[in-house]
Amino acid sequence: MATDADSAAAEADDESRRRRREQRSGRGAGARLGAAVKEIVVVLAMALTLSFVVKTFLVQAFFIPSESMEDTLVVGDRVVVSKLTPGPFELQRGDVVVFADPGDWLSEQEQTDRGAALNAVRSTLVFVGLLPDTSEGHLIKRVVGLPGDHVKCCDSEGRLLVNGEPIDESAYLKPGEQASAQEFDITVPAGHVWVMGDNRGDSSDSRFHDPAGNGQDGSVPIDLVVGKAMATVWPVDRWGGLSNHEGVFADVPEPGSNRSLGPPPDPAATGT
Incomplete structure (x- = not known):
């Protein structure tokens, strides 16, 4: 028990x-x-x-801060940039490219202060690629001339000449804009590209940073090119690919070819 x-x-x-x-x-x-x-x-x-x-x-997102590429790109657009160009893939005339400021192209920009903690978080997310780059210190333009190209403004019809060939840029120029209000006649140095905005009347591009007028200073070193803009991904209603409009440059001869040097002199005009 x-x-x-x-x-x-x-x-x-x-x-x-x-x-x-x-x-x-x-x-x-x-x-x-x-x-x-x-x-x-x-x-x-x-x-x-x-x-x-x-x-x-591989790729990086960038924010468009200015009107220089309208109407192709507008303020607030986010674009995806391929870092395989230049690299495995070569730059082509007509490519829209993002590049680091070659020196004093950009005016001083006021930084948005969100507080130390939020600034640090945002900087980290941009650094790892989870937020688009604010484009501070970078520009986006269209490649008009490749190394060795002779680029001139303009012919009697107001068109740019690339290696002696007139090009019709109406496919991407902002409506109402002319090819250039500023005349120039340059040769793109080796390892550089000549760039211009699609909104020619509101674009501080190669034309305005070439004091000697020969292309030496206004051309952008290819080493500074971050990549080629491939598509607009934000806002949603502007989703779409970005074309280099290769047809615009289809008839442009290679630099140094007989066509790029222009027609031979007329014997009657020279008295020979």
Whole structure:
């Protein structure tokens, strides 16, 4: 027959087992929570690393801050830029490119202060590629001349001449804009490109940074080209690819060819 002592011992034993079960359950829950947190941290780290790699070597998003490329691009557009051009893929006439400021092309821009914490978070997200670059220190223009090209403004019909060939830029120029109100006659140096905005009347491009008038200073070093703009991805109603309008330049001869040098002199005009 069980005594009060035996009952008390049994109750104590049951209580001890219950506490051990609770401890094991608590440790199990803690272990599961710790494993879940660890998995989330690993996934986030992998995502940030992948985003950084993609941004550094493949594509990067940029914000359009000015009207210089209207109507192709407008203020507030976000564009995706391929970093494979230049690189595995060569630059072509007509490409829309993002490049670092060659020097004093940009005026001083006031930085938006969101507070130290938010500024740090935003800078980090831009750095790893999760937010579009604000384009500070960068410009976006269209390539009109490649290394060695002879670019001139303008013929009797107001068209640019590239290697002696007149080009019709109506496919991308902002309606109502002429090819250039400023005359120039330059040769693009090796390793450089001559760039112009599609909104020619409101674009501080190669034309305005070439004091010698020969293309040496106004042309942009290819080393400063970040990449080729491929598509507009924001806002939604402006989604779409960006064309280099290769047909515009289809008849342009290579620099140094007989066609690019123009027609031979007329013997009658020279008296020979």
